[in-house]
Amino acid sequence: MNLYNSKYHLQDISANTFLVTGGAGFIGSNLVQYLITHGAGHVKVLDNLSNGYYSNIEEYEGLGNFEFIKGDIRDLETCKAALAGVDYVSHQAALGSVPRSITDPITTNDVNISGFLNMLTAVKDTPSVKRMVYAASSSTYGDSKALPKVEGEEGKALSPYAVTKAVNEMYADVFSKVYGCHTIGLRYFNIFGPKQNPDNPYAAVIPIFCKSFIDGVQPVINGDGKTSRDFTFVANAVQANIKSMLFERLTGHEVFNVACGGQIDLNGVIDILKQITGKDISPIYRHERAGDVKHSLASIDKIRGAIGYECEYSFKQGLELVYEWYLSNNNQKVLS
Structure with a gap:
């Protein structure tokens, strides 16, 4: 499944080098x-494969414009070496999951x-880098409690994971002001899509629900099912x-939803899966998880106005596509 036949950029990128940290993971x-x-000149992936899967990028091995580096961002010299000659950085390497952060902060x-x-330090010290997202x-x-969520109107963190992401934004802002290190933070709202592992112990809810319907078993909902999210398909x-x-006109540090x-x-997600699959499977309800936010809805006015972002795939379109992907890969070892 190739979701990326349409282009999101105007420039010729055939002479540019990109680094994607966590590039063997889901979004990366x-x-x-x-x-x-779309013909990037050179694409480097830096991943320690602790949370990503080599099978996600294996098809690109052997291409002249692709390079895989097995390494850990917790080592500064590894970061510096990976950034050699890089023009643009997409930093996706992280440990997600609120429950995991509560278990192992x-x-x-x-x-x-x-x-x-x-x-950030390695980017600061690498003259070729134009921007890190x-x-x-x-x-x-x-x-x-405010809905929709608007950049600049944050509350207090509810988990160690949330603390780490807030600190990232503060560091990025300081590096922009002190060192002129240009970074853009993207506040993801419950991203889902192909290559997201449903068997990870900290898996997100959409892949878990899809796998339950494929296997014909009742999915588990933590809480009463009225927890709501602004679920966002990965292509967005x-x-x-x-x-x-x-986008060349961005200057300084910015954060976008x-x-x-x-x-x-979550009850609505189950209802749509019933429509997609034709299976009448009801969920099992359990206690709510500590640290979870009850409701989430984003304003996308800022990112739309700044860079022309538009939600290309609706939730239902994305759910149909990802269910098809899980179904077609159900009998294959696609994540290893």
Whole structure:
């Protein structure tokens, strides 16, 4: 499945070198797919494969414009070496998941803050780099009850993961002001799509629900099912990354919401899956998880006005596509 036949950029990128950290992961590998599809001069992937899967990028090995570097962003020298000759950086390497951060806040901090600081430092010291775009998070809005979520109107963090993402934004802003290091933060709102692993112990809800329907088992919902999210198909996130990297008129540090500006609760997701699959499978309800935000809805006015981002795929379109992807890959070992 190639979602990236249409272009999100105007420039000729055949002479540019890109680094995608976490490029073997879910969003990172989709970015790599876009860049390879549209003739990027050279695409480097830096990944330690602790949370990503080599199978996501294996098809590009042997291409003259692709390079895989197995390494960890927690090592500064590895970051510096990977950035040699790079023009643009998409920093996707991170440890996601609120529950994981509650279980293991130390590792989440090491990767998401220390690793991020290493990348900022390496970018600062690499003259060829024009811009770094990094994965921020809607979790930064914390306990704010306001809907929709608007950049600049954040609440208090509700998890160690949210703390790390808020600190990333502060560091990026300081590096922009102190060193002139140009970065753009993308606050992802519940991204889902192909290459997202449903078997990871900290898997997101959409792949888990899809796998449940494929297997014919009842999906588990934490809470009453009225928890709502601005679920965002991965191609929309790729569009935001590409436009943020290559839009020349952006200056200084900026943070943008990346979402669809819509809202659906978990019960609604189940109802749409019933329509897509023709299977009448009802969920099992359990206790809500600690640290989870009850409702989330993004304003996308800022990113639309700044770089011309538009939500190309609606939630239902994305869910249909990703269910088809999981169904077609159900009997194959696609993530290993």
